[in-house]
Amino acid sequence: MRLSFDLDFPPVDQANDAGLLAIGGTVSPGNLLLAYSKGIFPWNVESEPVMWWSPDPRMVLKPQDFKASKSLRKLVREANYSLRIDTCFENVMINCAFNLRKGERGTWITADLTDGFVALHKTGFAHSFEIFMDEKLVGGLYGLAIGQVFFGESMFHKVSNASKLAFYHLIEFLNRNNFKLIDAQQETQHLKSLGAYAIMRDEFVSLLNNYVNQPSLCGNWGKGQTRYFRLTL
Numbered sequence: 001m002r003l004s005f006d007l008d009f010p011p012v013d014q015a016n017d018a019g020l021l022a023i024g025g026t027v028s029p030g031n032l033l034l035a036y037s038k039g040i041f042p043w044n045v046e047s048e049p050v051m052w053w054s055p056d057p058r059m060v061l062k063p064q065d066f067k068a069s070k071s072l073r074k075l076v077r078e079a080n081y082s083l084r085i086d087t088c089f090e091n092v093m094i095n096c097a098f099n100l101r102k103g104e105r106g107t108w109i110t111a112d113l114t115d116g117f118v119a120l121h122k123t124g125f126a127h128s129f130e131i132f133m134d135e136k137l138v139g140g141l142y143g144l145a146i147g148q149v150f151f152g153e154s155m156f157h158k159v160s161n162a163s164k165l166a167f168y169h170l171i172e173f174l175n176r177n178n179f180k181l182i183d184a185q186q187e188t189q190h191l192k193s194l195g196a197y198a199i200m201r202d203e204f205v206s207l208l209n210n211y212v213n214q215p216s217l218c219g220n221w222g223k224g225q226t227r228y229f230r231l232t233l
Contacts, residue, residue, distance in 0.1 A: 007031050012054040019055030027116040036151050037212045039205045046110045056201035059184035063174040083169050084130040085222030089121040092128040092140040096154035124218030129166040138162045147212040148180040180211050
């Protein structure tokens with residue numbers, strides 16, 4: 001598998017107080033894999049240069065530490081839904097892009113970023129967990145898997161708690177497949193309600209150094225058409 005890494009990121013401790021590390025470059029599949037493996041992610045709106053961030057502290061969750069609430073476990077048992085994995089990745093991204101949060105002036109899921117992640121999905125590194133009700137997509141999430149780390153990007157819901165159902169099944173999958181860490185990037189109340197917590201950036205980078213160098217579970221996670229691939233960055 002050939003990937004092009006045409007950016008050379010500075011050390012993450014050079015980020016400013018807001019977490020901004022660098023500006024410019026492209027969100028090509030190779031650059032995205034390189035950035036995330038170093039604890040960096042892009043976040044800007046359409047028509048702006050790509051901005052690369054590495055905030056301190058960082059929101060994370062260890063899948064094995066996740067404790068589903070009683071209400072969530074009841075929802076998993078009783079809700080009339082079906083789970084699908086990696087069946088409509090781009091559609092999940094599009095829905096996340098239109099799921100603007102309070103105070104946002106535009107989506108950071110730009111057309112270029114969508115193209116980059118769709119390419120990573122086709123190569124088996126990016127994945128979506130999808131909740132369907134009556135054959136309609138009502139919630140989901142997507143992210144990037146490198147080594148034993150899942151980098152959660154965004155989630156959406158059209159029906160109450162649909163994104164929580166997707167997250168529950170993501171956790172189940174990650175635990176079955178020996179993932180060690182979920183990167184949740186920045187703090188939100190929704191992520192805190194799901195068990196995410198903040199750690200300092202240097203601790204986060206140390207964890208990444210241990211986990212991203214492990215073989216990555218690539219392929220279509222829903223169909224079980226997977227292989228382990230050791231990514232050389």
